[in-house]
Amino acid sequence: MTQAFTRLATSTATTARNPAMSGGKVGQPSTYITALDVLPVMPVSPEILERYKLQSARETFVTYTEGSPDVLEGDTLTVDGKTYRVKGVGEWPSNLALLEIVIERIKGA
Numbered sequence: 001m002t003q004a005f006t007r008l009a010t011s012t013a014t015t016a017r018n019p020a021m022s023g024g025k026v027g028q029p030s031t032y033i034t035a036l037d038v039l040p041v042m043p044v045s046p047e048i049l050e051r052y053k054l055q056s057a058r059e060t061f062v063t064y065t066e067g068s069p070d071v072l073e074g075d076t077l078t079v080d081g082k083t084y085r086v087k088g089v090g091e092w093p094s095n096l097a098l099l100e101i102v103i104e105r106i107k108g109a
Contacts, residue, residue: 002066005037005066005098006037008039009037009038009039009065009066010039010040011037011038011039011040011041011063011079011080012035012036012037012038012079012080013033013036013037013038013063013065013077013078013079014031014033014034014035014036014077014078015031015032015033015036015071015075015076015077015078015086016029016030016031016032016075016076016078017029017030017032017072017074017075017076018074029075029076032070032075033069033070033071036065036069036071037065037066038063038064038065038079038101039063039064039065040063040079040080041061041062041063041079041080041082041084041103042061042062042063043060043061043062044060044061044062044102045062048060048062048100048102051088051090052087052088052090052102054087054088054102054104056087056104058104058105058106058107059104059105059106059107060087060102060103060104061084061102061103061104061105062100062101062102062103063077063079063101063103064092064098064099064100064101065098065099065101066097066098066099067097067099068097068099069099071086071089071099071101072086072089073086073087073088073089074086077101077103082105083105084103084104084105085103085104085105086101086102086103087102087103087104088100088101088102089101089102
């Protein structure tokens, strides 16, 4: 991790992923990644909403992490005690090796 990112990544996240479907049912999500250093959660810009084609009645946020951890759309991301659903994941369009994670939660939750 670069020193600059380490200074900015003041939040820690965990992810959970649904297990494979069995008998037509999906089990409870189980912890997948622990101790993922991320930037603090922040509101998304209109540019990010357009890039991921998001239109939702939910609150949409974004965070970033360094490298390419195995975070997928549909995962659950918990940051600073709040749980979000991952709606989009992609490389941040820059020359930095950052992963952009777009997340949502129900308004007021």
